[in-house]
Amino acid sequence: MKIKRRDFLKLTAAAGATAALTGCGTADMNALKAAGSTKNIGEAPGQWLPTTCQGCTTWCPVEVFVQDGRAVKVRGNRYSKQNDGNVCPRGHLSLQQLYDPDRIKLPMKRTNPKKGRNEDPMFVPISWDEALNTIADKMMELRTNSEPEKFCLMRGRYTYHRDVIYDVLPKVFGSPNNISHSSTCAEAEKFGSYYTEGYWDYRDYDIDNARYILIWGCDPVASNRMVPAAIKRLGNALDRATVAAVDPRLTTSAAKAQEWLPLQPGTDGALALGIAHVILTDGGWDRDFVGDFKDGFNRFKPGAMVDEADFVEKETYGLVKWWNLAVKDMTAAKAAEISGVPAEQIIRVARGLAAAAPNVCVWMGPGAAMHARGGYSGMAVHALGGLVGGIDNVGGSLQTAKIPVNKLDGDILKKHQDELAKKHTKKEKIDQRGRLELPTINKGKSGGGVSTNNAPNGIINKDPYEIKMLVGYMNNFVFSSNGTDRWEKALSMVPFTVHLTTHASEFSMFSDILLPCAISKYERHGFLKTKANRYATCTIQQPVVQPIWQVIEDETEFPFLIAEKLKERGFSNLHDCLVEMYADPETGAAPKTAQELSLNALKYYTKPLWDGKKDTHGDTINGWNEMLSRGMWNSEPYAYKSHWGGKFSTETKKFEFYSETLKKALTAHAERHKVDVDTVMEKVNYTARGEMAFVPHHEPPLRHGSEAEYPLLFIDYKSRLNREGRSQNAPWYYEFKHVDPGDVGGQDTLRLHPTDATQLGIKDGDRVRITSMGGSGEAVARVWEGVRPGTVSKSYGQGHWAYGRTAASDFAKGTARGINNNTIIPWELERLSGSNARNGGHAAVRVEKI
Ligand SMILES: Nc1nc2c(c(=O)[nH]1)N[C@H]1C(S)=C(S)[C@@H](COP(=O)(O)OP(=O)(O)OC[C@H]3O[C@@H](n4cnc5c(=O)[nH]c(N)nc54)[C@H](O)[C@@H]3O)O[C@H]1N2
Ligand SMILES: Nc1nc2c(c(=O)[nH]1)N[C@H]1C(S)=C(S)[C@@H](COP(=O)(O)OP(=O)(O)OC[C@H]3O[C@@H](n4cnc5c(=O)[nH]c(N)nc54)[C@H](O)[C@@H]3O)O[C@H]1N2
Ligand code: SF4
Ligand SMILES: [Mo]
Numbered sequence: 001m002k003i004k005r006r007d008f009l010k011l012t013a014a015a016g017a018t019a020a021l022t023g024c025g026t027a028d029m030n031a032l033k034a035a036g037s038t039k040n041i042g043e044a045p046g047q048w049l050p051t052t053c054q055g056c057t058t059w060c061p062v063e064v065f066v067q068d069g070r071a072v073k074v075r076g077n078r079y080s081k082q083n084d085g086n087v088c089p090r091g092h093l094s095l096q097q098l099y100d101p102d103r104i105k106l107p108m109k110r111t112n113p114k115k116g117r118n119e120d121p122m123f124v125p126i127s128w129d130e131a132l133n134t135i136a137d138k139m140m141e142l143r144t145n146s147e148p149e150k151f152c153l154m155r156g157r158y159t160y161h162r163d164v165i166y167d168v169l170p171k172v173f174g175s176p177n178n179i180s181h182s183s184t185c186a187e188a189e190k191f192g193s194y195y196t197e198g199y200w201d202y203r204d205y206d207i208d209n210a211r212y213i214l215i216w217g218c219d220p221v222a223s224n225r226m227v228p229a230a231i232k233r234l235g236n237a238l239d240r241a242t243v244a245a246v247d248p249r250l251t252t253s254a255a256k257a258q259e260w261l262p263l264q265p266g267t268d269g270a271l272a273l274g275i276a277h278v279i280l281t282d283g284g285w286d287r288d289f290v291g292d293f294k295d296g297f298n299r300f301k302p303g304a305m306v307d308e309a310d311f312v313e314k315e316t317y318g319l320v321k322w323w324n325l326a327v328k329d330m331t332a333a334k335a336a337e338i339s340g341v342p343a344e345q346i347i348r349v350a351r352g353l354a355a356a357a358p359n360v361c362v363w364m365g366p367g368a369a370m371h372a373r374g375g376y377s378g379m380a381v382h383a384l385g386g387l388v389g390g391i392d393n394v395g396g397s398l399q400t401a402k403i404p405v406n407k408l409d410g411d412i413l414k415k416h417q418d419e420l421a422k423k424h425t426k427k428e429k430i431d432q433r434g435r436l437e438l439p440t441i442n443k444g445k446s447g448g449g450v451s452t453n454n455a456p457n458g459i460i461n462k463d464p465y466e467i468k469m470l471v472g473y474m475n476n477f478v479f480s481s482n483g484t485d486r487w488e489k490a491l492s493m494v495p496f497t498v499h500l501t502t503h504a505s506e507f508s509m510f511s512d513i514l515l516p517c518a519i520s521k522y523e524r525h526g527f528l529k530t531k532a533n534r535y536a537t538c539t540i541q542q543p544v545v546q547p548i549w550q551v552i553e554d555e556t557e558f559p560f561l562i563a564e565k566l567k568e569r570g571f572s573n574l575h576d577c578l579v580e581m582y583a584d585p586e587t588g589a590a591p592k593t594a595q596e597l598s599l600n601a602l603k604y605y606t607k608p609l610w611d612g613k614k615d616t617h618g619d620t621i622n623g624w625n626e627m628l629s630r631g632m633w634n635s636e637p638y639a640y641k642s643h644w645g646g647k648f649s650t651e652t653k654k655f656e657f658y659s660e661t662l663k664k665a666l667t668a669h670a671e672r673h674k675v676d677v678d679t680v681m682e683k684v685n686y687t688a689r690g691e692m693a694f695v696p697h698h699e700p701p702l703r704h705g706s707e708a709e710y711p712l713l714f715i716d717y718k719s720r721l722n723r724e725g726r727s728q729n730a731p732w733y734y735e736f737k738h739v740d741p742g743d744v745g746g747q748d749t750l751r752l753h754p755t756d757a758t759q760l761g762i763k764d765g766d767r768v769r770i771t772s773m774g775g776s777g778e779a780v781a782r783v784w785e786g787v788r789p790g791t792v793s794k795s796y797g798q799g800h801w802a803y804g805r806t807a808a809s810d811f812a813k814g815t816a817r818g819i820n821n822n823t824i825i826p827w828e829l830e831r832l833s834g835s836n837a838r839n840g841g842h843a844a845v846r847v848e849k850i
Contacts, residue, residue: 075087079634106550159541198648205226218251248713285387289315317658318657326695375833446672475507519551526555712845762849766849778819
C-alpha cells in the first residue's frame with residue numbers, strides 16, 4: 001500500500017486506528033474518539049496531573065485536567081513560583097496538537113527514491129521491526145566501512161533527556177555530528193551577555209522590583225522566555241516603573257509601554273551607544289557598580305578623550321577605554337541620525353534609566369542581536385544595564401539560582417567508546433564551526449558553539465565529507481531556518497534520513513523513514529530547567545494521557561531500541577553504555593525495556609532534588625513519588641549581587657565594557673588560523689578593525705538587495721500563538737490570530753505603514769506579493785501605523801507546505817498556506833556566534849499589489 005501525498009492524511013488515520021495501542025479503533029480520524037473516551041467533556045470526574053509545557057522556552061510547569069483518560073484543560077502548576085500557576089494562551093492551544101488527527105500514527109517508509117520539494121515521498125506504513133532493522137543496518141554499514149562520522153544527528157526542540165540521543169548515541173557510535181538548533185534560536189543574544197557579563201545564557205528579569213524596564217528586541221508579554229510572569233506582572237510594573245520598548249514594530253508590550261522607540265532595523269548598536277553617551281555625559285551612571293572619577297569631576301564630554309588613570313572602576317572593567325574607542329562621538333544627535341529615533345527621545349530614555357538606577361531591567365531579546373552584524377549590538381544593549389548598575393541587582397537582569405540535578409556520566413560514556421568511535425568523534429563537524437570565517441566562539445572557545453544553518457553548506461559541498469545518514473528529532477530546519485532552498489537541496493542529497501516526529505512536517509518530506517513520537521507535554525518523560533521571578537525551577541514531563549498512536553519517546557526510547565538492534569548485529573557498545581548509565585538509581589537494576597530506560601533517566605537526573613541527601617537550596621521533596629506527584633521543584637530566590645565582588649565569569653572577573661574575554665577568544669581563533677584579528681573581522685563580515693573589535697560598538701547593518709530594487713526592510717517576529725513552528729496545524733491558531741497587534745484572524749498578513757502603502761497604491765486588505773533576493777510569496781496587506789515607515793512586518797509561522805490539512809493550503813499538492821518568512825529572509829549568518837541572522841533587517845523586499 002503506497003500512500004500518495006493526496007491520501008496520506010486519510011490513510012495514516014485508517015492505518016493508525018487499526019494499529020492504535022489503545023483506542024476505539026475508529027477510522028474516521030476523530031482523535032478525540034480514538035482517545036477511548038466514552039463520555040462527553042465534563043461528564044466524568046477528572047484530576048489535575050503535573051507535567052511541563054514546551055510551547056516556548058518559558059517551559060512552564062503545568063497541570064493538565066484529565067477526565068476519562070482525555071486531556072481537557074491546562075493550567076500552571078500550583079507550586080510554581082516561575083509562572084505562578086498560570087499559562088499563556090498557547091498553553092491551551094497545545095490540546096489541538098495532542099489530538100491533531102494529522103499526527104503520524106505508525107512508522108512509515110518512503111518508496112519514491114527521488115527527493116525534492118515537489119517529489120511525493122509515497123510513504124507506506126511499516127512495522128516497528130522493519131523500521132528499526134533498516135535504520136540499524138544503515139548504521140552498521142557506516143561502521144563496517146569505518147565512516148561513522150557520516151552519521152549525523154540533528155536536534156530541534158528538546159528536553160534535558162537529550163543527553164541520551166544527542167550525546168551518548170552519536171559519541172558511542174563514533175560520530176562528531178550532533179547538530180543542535182541553538183544557533184537558529186538566539187546564540188548572538190547570549191554572545192552579548194557573555195562578552196560583557198560572562199554569562200552564556202538567557203537572563204532572568206526582576207520585573208517586580210524594576211523602576212525602569214527597557215525592552216529591547218523582544219515582546220515579553222507575547223513571546224520571549226517568561227511569558228505568564230510578564231503577562232501577570234507587567235501591568236503592575238506600569239504603575240511603578242517606566243516601560244520602554246525598542247523595536248521597529250509596535251509589539252504587544254510596546255502598545256502598553258510609555259515609550260516606543262521604533263528604530264531603523266539593525267541600528268541597535270548606535271542607539272545603545274547614543275543612550276550610553278547621554279548617561280555618561282550627564283554623569284548618570286551608577287557609582288556603586290561602575291565607580292567614579294577619582295576627584296568626582298565628570299570628564300565625559302562629547303568627543304573628548306579621557307585618561308584611564310582618572311577613573312576608578314568597581315564592579316566593571318574598561319569603561320574609559322570603551323568611551324574613548326566607541327562612545328565619545330556617538331552623541332544623541334548622531335545616534336538619532338543612524339537609528340531614526342529622535343534625539344529628544346534618546347535623551348529622555350537615557351535620563352529615565354539613570355534616574356531609576358540601579359533598579360533597571362534592560363530586557364534584551366534576539367531582535368537586538370540576531371543580525372548579520374549583531375554580536376556587538378547585543379553587547380552594547382547589555383552594556384547599558386552595566387552602566388546603570390542593573391546587572392545581578394534588585395530590579396535588574398539576573399543570572400540563575402543553581403538547579404542541583406545530576407549530569408551525564410562522561411566516564412561511563414568514554415568507557416564504551418571503541419577505538420573507531422574515539423578516533424572519528426574527533427573529526428571536523430559538518431557545520432564547519434571554528435573555521436576562519438565561522439568562529440562560533442561559544443564561551444570563548446573557537447568552534448565551541450554550533451552553526452546550524454551552515455550545516456546545509458557542509459552537506460551540499462560534502463565538506464569536510466559526505467553525510468550518508470541523518471536522524472532528525474523534533475526539528476524542522478527546512479522550515480525554521482532562513483534560506484529554506486538551501487536546506488531543500490541539502491536534504492535532497494542525503495541518501496538516508498530518519499525523522500522522529502509527531503507530524504509530517506517539511507523535514508519529514510525529505511525523509512526515508514518516519515518514526516511517530518510521543519508528543520511533548522502530554523505523552524512523554526523529560527525534565528526542563530527554567531527561571532523567572534528570581535526562582536530557578538526544575539520541572540518534569542511525564543505522560544498524563546495514554547498515547548493513542550504507536551509512539552515512542554524520541555530522546556530515550558529511540559536510542560535504546562536502536563542499541564538493541566545494533567547489539568543483535570554485533571555492536572553492543574551503545575546498549576552496554578545505556579544500561580550502565582541509566583541503571584535504576586535506587587535499585588541499581590539495569591533497564592530491560594526502552595520504557596524503563598526513560599523512567600530511569602528521569603529518576604537519575606532529578607535524584608538530588610528528591611533523595612534528601614543534600615540541601616537543594618529550594619523546595620523539600622520527600623522521595624521519588626512526591627517528585628512525580630508534584631512535578632516540579634523551585635529554588636530559593638536568587639541572591640542579588642551573587643557575582644559582584646569580582647565573581648563574574650569574565651577574564652577580569654568584572655563586568656567588561658572592554659571585553660578582555662572577547663579579545664582572548666578572537667586572538668585564540670586568529671592564532672589557530674595563523675592570521676591576525678583584523679583578518680578574522682574581515683572574514684566574518686564585520687567592519688571593526690583594531691581595538692574596536694573588543695568593545696560594544698555600532699556596525700552598519702548589512703542589506704541583501706539594493707534600495708532601488710528592494711526599498712523596504714522585512715521584519716520577522718513570533719506570533720503570540722506560535723508554539724515555535726509546531727502549532728500551525730491547530731485551527732485555533734488561525735481563529736485567534738487577531739491577538740497579535742495589527743493582525744486579523746485567518747490570514748497571513750503583511751503590515752505596511754500608511755505612507756508606504758499610499759506610495760505603493762496598496763489598500764488595506766489587498767493581496768500583495770513580497771519579493772526579496774531569497775524568495776517570493778503572497779500575503780494580505782494590512783495598512784497600520786504600528787510599523788516603522790520603510791519596514792514591513794509579518795509574523796513567523798505560516799507558510800507550511802506540509803504538516804497537515806490545516807497548516808498547508810493543500811497538503812496533497814504541497815501548496816503552502818501563506819508564505820514562510822524563512823523563504824523571504826535570505827540565508828545569512830552572524831558568524832562570531834554562528835547564529836542564523838533573522839532580525840536586523842538584512843532582508844530587503846519589494847511589495848507589489850497583485
Ligand atoms: N509566542 C511565542 N513565544 C515564544 C516562542 C514562540 O514560538 N512563540 N519561542 C520561544 C523561543 S524558542 C525563543 S528563542 C524566545 C525568543 O523569541 P523572541 O524574544 O520573541 O524573539 P524573536 O522572535 O526573534 O523576536 C524578535 C523581535 O525583534 C524585533 N526586531 C526585528 N529586527 C529588529 C532590530 O533590528 N532591532 C530591534 N531592536 N528589534 C528587532 C521583532 O519585531 C521582534 O519583536 O521566545 C520564546 N517564546
Ligand atoms: N523566521 C523565523 N524563523 C525562526 C524563528 C523566528 O522567530 N522567525 N524562531 C527560531 C527559533 S527561536 C527556534 S528555537 C527555531 C525552532 O525550530 P525547530 O527546532 O526546527 O523546531 P520547530 O520548527 O518547532 O519544529 C519541530 C518539529 O518537530 C516535530 N514535532 C512537533 N512536535 C513534536 C514532539 O512533541 N515531539 C517530536 N519528536 N517531534 C515533534 C515536527 O516535525 C515539527 O516540525 O525556529 C527558529 N526559526
Ligand atoms: S507556551 Fe510557553 S509561556 Fe505558554 S504555557 Fe507553554 S511554556 Fe508557558
Ligand atoms: Mo528559540
